Amino acid sequence: MSLYERIVEMIERNLAHAAERAKAAGELSFEGLPSYVLEEPRERQHGDLATNLAMVLTKQAKRPPREIADILLKNLDTKETWIEDWSIAGPGFINFRLNPDWLANVVTEILREGEDYGRVQLGQGEKVQVEFVSANPTGLLHMGNARGAALGDSLASLLEMAGYEVSREFYINDAGNQIHNFALSLEARYLQLLGQDAPIPEGGYHGEDLIDTIKGLIAQVGDKYLTQEPILRQEFLVRYALDEKLRHIRETLKEFGVEYDVWFNEQSLHDSGFVRATMEEMEKKGYIYEKEGALWLKSTLFGDEKDEVVVRSNGTPTYFAADIAYHRNKFERGFNRVINIWGADHHGHVARMKGAIEALGFNPDALQIILMQLVRLIQNGEVVRMSKRSGQYITLRELMDEVGRDAARFFFILRDPDSTVEFDLDLARSQSADNPVYYVQYAYARLCSILRQAQETQTNLRLPTGAELKLLLNSQEERDLLKKLADFPREIALAARLLEPHRLARYVLDLASLFHTFYNSQRVLVEDEGLRQARLGLVRGTKQVLNNVLRILGVTAPERM
C-alpha cells in the first residue's frame, strides 16, 4: 500500500475511533457510525483532507455539527498521521492540514516500485473475464467496435493493475441465421462478379468489402463453384469469407493495440451439444415451456418484460439460447466475475441474460454488463445511420489511418460509456493535432528530453536523499505534482471499483498539466547538485507514472515529438 493510502486509511480509522471514544465517554450518542467521507477538498485553502463526519452525525447525536466536530477532535489521535493542523469550517467540516514532509517520500516510492507503482490489491487475484467487441465476423470493424475495443481493453488492463486476474475474450458469432444471410450475400456477389444477375437478398449484407473478399476468392479458385450445388457453394463461400473476415478483425484489433486471450466460437457450443444440454437443464428445472411449437424461457420470473424464445418452432435454437450456454460455460470455467461490454442497442438483453444466469443457479450479480451508448457518425453535418448490413459505416481501419491509433483510443477512453459520442470525421481529421492525447504525450517527450540532456551533461542519475527531496517542497508547483503522483494508486482503486477507465484518462491529463506547469516555473538542470538530483527524481517519477497510465490506456509514450 502506498504511503498516501496508508495516511488516508489511518485518519479514517482514527476518526472512527474518536467517535467511539466520545460515545464511550458519554460525550456523543449514536447507534452505528454513519458512512462519511474523508476527501481532498476542492479548495486548497480548506487544507489537504476534509471530513463531513461531524455533519453526518448530527441527526443521531442531536447536537450542532460544529460542536460534534469539537468533540471528535478532542478525542482524535493524530500520532503518525502527518496531521499538522486542523480547523472546523463552514457548516461543520473538519479540515486537516498535513505536514508536507510526507510528500518527499513519494519519489522514492515510485522509483522503487517502477512499473508496479499504482498496483493495488483490490482484486486479490480474483478471476475476471472481460468480453468485448465480439463483432459479427460478417464485415469490417466500425466506430462502435472501436469504442468497445478501446474501452474493453483499457478496462481489462485497469483491472489487472488493481490485482485481478483478467482474461480478454472475443465471442465469434459464427452460427445462426445471420451466417445464412451472409452466405446468400456472398453467393450473390460471387455470381455478380462472374457476370450473372444475382441480387443481394432481403436482409443481406450490402457492404462493398464483400466484393473484395469474393474477388480474392475468385483469384484463387476462379469460377469452379459456378456450377456447384448451391448448398455446397454457399458452404464453401462462408468458410472462406469467415476465415478472411476474422483474420482481418484480428489483425485490425492487434494494430489497435488489443490482444485477446481467448477467441470463442459460437459454433463450438452447437457442435458439442452444449446448447441443447443447457436447454434441457433449464427445462428440468422447470424454466422452459412450449407454446406455438417453440420453447420459451420464463424470463419474466426474473424481471424480464416478456418471456423469450430459446428454440424456434423449426427446431433451431435462437441466438439467446447459444448466449445462455456461452455464459454458463464462462462461469463453469471458474470466473468469479464476468464483464460484458455491449452496445446500448442490446440493453433489452440484459435482464433476460441475468435471468438465465439465475435460472442456471449462478449469481446474476457476477455478470456485469457495461452498456455503451452508440457512436453517431456525422458527415457533412448530418447523422449517418451506420449498419453492417447496409454497408454504410466508417471502419476502424479508416479511423486509424485518418487520426492515428493513439488519438482514436484516447478519444474514446476519455468519455464515459454512458455518453453518446458524436464523431465528426472531418472535424477529427482537422483537429487531430489538438487531440488531448498529444498534450499528454508531449509531457512525456519533454520528460525524456530532460533526462537525455542530463545524461549528456554527465549527471549520473541516482536516488536523491531524503534531505534533497525535501527541497522539492519549497515550491507549490512541485508539491502539487508530488501530490498528484501520490494519488495514483487511489485513482486506480477507484476507477477499478467503478469500472470506469475514463477516470484514468482524466487523471493523466491532470498529471500532464501539473507537469507542464512545473516545467515552466522551475528549471530541472540547475547548478545545485542536491536540488538537481531531487528534481531529476521528480522527473523520473512523473515519467514512470505517465508510462504506467498510458500502458493501461494502450497509448504509446513517445520519447521524442
Added chain:
RNA sequence: GCGCCUGUAGCUCAGUUGGAUAGAGCAUCUGCCUUCUAAGCAGGUUGUCGGGAGUUCGAAUCUCUCCAGGCGCACCA
C-alpha cells in the same frame, strides 16, 4: 404506450456517488521562446447545471413530474 440512457459555458465533455465559491479542452482576448521541446505556460471573458416541485444543515448529484433527444420493446443478432 412501456423500459433504459442522456440533457452542465458558443462547441466537445468532466464533476471524487449529497458537500464549502460548478470545472477542463476547443473557440476568443492579453502577455511569455538568447536558459531543460511554445504540440507548452500565465492571466481575462464565458453558466436559469433542460423546466418545475419536493427531501435536509446542504442538491448538478436523491425522489416526483413535465419537456427534448437517443436506444430498445422479433420464433433478428
